[in-house]
Amino acid sequence: MLVSLLFFLVPAVLQGTNAVTYSVTNNAATSPGGQKFTNQIGLGYTKQALSSSADFILRTFQQNNQADKKNVQQVSLFIDNMSGVAYTSGNQIHASARYIQSYSGDVKREFTGVLYHEMAHVWQWSNGAPGGLIEGIADFVRLKAGYAPSHWVQPGKGDKWDQGYDVTARFLDYCNSLRNGFVAQLNKKMRNGYSASFFNDLLGKSVDQLWSEYKAKYQT
Numbered sequence: 001m002l003v004s005l006l007f008f009l010v011p012a013v014l015q016g017t018n019a020v021t022y023s024v025t026n027n028a029a030t031s032p033g034g035q036k037f038t039n040q041i042g043l044g045y046t047k048q049a050l051s052s053s054a055d056f057i058l059r060t061f062q063q064n065n066q067a068d069k070k071n072v073q074q075v076s077l078f079i080d081n082m083s084g085v086a087y088t089s090g091n092q093i094h095a096s097a098r099y100i101q102s103y104s105g106d107v108k109r110e111f112t113g114v115l116y117h118e119m120a121h122v123w124q125w126s127n128g129a130p131g132g133l134i135e136g137i138a139d140f141v142r143l144k145a146g147y148a149p150s151h152w153v154q155p156g157k158g159d160k161w162d163q164g165y166d167v168t169a170r171f172l173d174y175c176n177s178l179r180n181g182f183v184a185q186l187n188k189k190m191r192n193g194y195s196a197s198f199f200n201d202l203l204g205k206s207v208d209q210l211w212s213e214y215k216a217k218y219q220t
């Protein structure tokens with residue numbers, strides 16, 4: 001009786017603070033990309049990587065309390081026969097089997113990097129923010145997790161701060177170097193909408209000024 005009680009209680013206590021469940025479904029299992037997913041990445045690895053990425057993201061965003069987080073119960077990932085790389089809609093991540101098939105390098109590492117980016121979309125606050133900033137924060141997460149791919153631009157590159165993806169991720173990394181935790185604070189402020197003044201609030205300079213100084217730093 002006691003043993004069976006412990007059996008039920010211990011998992012409940014361990015889950016307590018971050019009771020998110022993860023599911024992975026390969027909808028393209030018969031396609032070449034779906035088979036490559038099975039052979040070189042796998043359902044078990046992906047489920048583990050989803051869980052690890054969520055922990056990393058919540059640490060990066062400094063969302064330690066339930067009240068700071070989105071109320072996410074379940075994240076589902078699907079491998080689909082579709083074009084593109086991946087997208088996230090609410091708590092559903094869709095990854096392209098065709099992209100997995102066509103990727104010629106270390107596909108497990110690339111897939112993991114994509115997963116960190118998409119999982120950031122699940123947890124980040126993005127209400128009313130510029131699309132380029134939303135994508136930049138997701139790629140900042142990927143960068144900090146150590147999964148920046150070699151085809152990304154180098155620091156200092158790009159035409160504008162909110163160009164998105166790698167360009168904005170590199171700029172945010174610069175801003176974060178001026179104030180540790182900057183991206184976490186920015187994300188927190190974005191919970192109820194976006195204002196360009198958030199950059200002034202946190203770093204004492206406008207985003208345009210910060211972009212100029214960033215570009216100047218890397219000018220050769």
Ligand SMILES: *[C@@H]1O[C@H](CO)[C@@H](O)[C@H](O)[C@H]1NC(C)=O
Nearest residue numbers: 028029030031032034081082
């Ligand atoms: C994947 O989608 C393409 C385009 O819609 C289709 O031609 C192809 O047959 C699909 N492959 C599989 C395995 O379903």
